[in-house]
Amino acid sequence: xxxxxxxxxxxxxxxxxxxxxxCEQNLNHDAMYWYRQDPGQGLRLIYYSQIVNxxxxxxxxxxxxxxxxxxxxxxxTVTSAQKNPxxxxxxxxxxxxxGGSTEAFFGQGTRxxxx
Amino acid sequence: AQSVSQHNHHVILSEAAxxxxxxxxxxxxxxxxxxYVQYPGQHLQLLLKYFSGDPLVKGIKGFExxxxxxxxxxxxxxxxxxxxxxxxxxxxxxxxxRYSSASKIIFGSGTRLSIRP
Numbered sequence: 040x041x042x043x044x045x046x047x048x049x050x051x052x053x054x055x056x057x058x059x060x061x062c063e064q065n066l067n068h069d070a071m072y073w074y075r076q077d078p079g080q081g082l083r084l085i086y087y088s089q090i091v092n093x094x095x096x097x098x099x100x101x102x103x104x105x106x107x108x109x110x111x112x113x114x115x116t117v118t119s120a121q122k123n124p125x126x127x128x129x130x131x132x133x134x135x136x137x138g139g140s141t142e143a144f145f146g147q148g149t150r151x152x153x154x
Numbered sequence: 155a156q157s158v159s160q161h162n163h164h165v166i167l168s169e170a171a172x173x174x175x176x177x178x179x180x181x182x183x184x185x186x187x188x189x190y191v192q193y194p195g196q197h198l199q200l201l202l203k204y205f206s207g208d209p210l211v212k213g214i215k216g217f218e219x220x221x222x223x224x225x226x227x228x229x230x231x232x233x234x235x236x237x238x239x240x241x242x243x244x245x246x247x248x249x250x251x252r253y254s255s256a257s258k259i260i261f262g263s264g265t266r267l268s269i270r271p
Contacts, residue, residue, distance in 0.1 A: 072255055079163070081244055081263035089257070098260075107269070131246070133257060141186045141205065141248045143259050145198050 045146035049069050052117075052124075052153050060115045060149045061150045063129035071113035072131040072143065076100065082129060088113055117151065125152045156181050158247050160262035167235055175265050177219075177245030186248040186257075187228040189219055191213040192264075193241045201243070203226065215239070221231045237271045 043064045052058045064071065070089050074082040074097075084097030088107040102121025107113055113132075117124045127150050131143040159178045181186065189201040197235060202213025209221040221232045228245060245262040 082261040141257055142188055142200055144205050
């Protein structure tokens, strides 16, 4: 079955520690995205990547970093510089825009709690 | 700046009432448009999408939306809501640059819909 896998589902970390969230897709999609979902604020874009070895900052990139070494993988690191890291993180991917639909396919999400 | 606005943060309706949720975006280029729904405790689910052709699109569960290009709007409608429509609704826009197949998807802040039985 094709899809997006995020792991782990729940993650706890101590304040001051960096933590990396995994996102893998086998849909052969070119674009991948990381969003953060907080109550009342919708999904806010952290980083996105259109091709391997290239990525762009979204609206709230401060305190986060990403890499795109493989088409299938787009891990997100939440660094100690992120002031309010406790949130629900969603990874998504879309096919290349060639005139057809470019809807986003989502992973199941990772709930990160920093204590 | 590119953005998606959902002006209604919380809408409360009685069963059988008609629904319209607003969505406006700011971007001068080509877009694909989507509405997603998130039921309590569940994950995002695609309700409907527009990428070309007829600006009136129909989705699942009796929902429809109309793309009005001149107003940069993509409002979601349903003629008669049910208690099971209680959920959060998100409008999303994929911004498509003219000379690239790259894209960027941004979301509105969501509208919480509560239906009174």
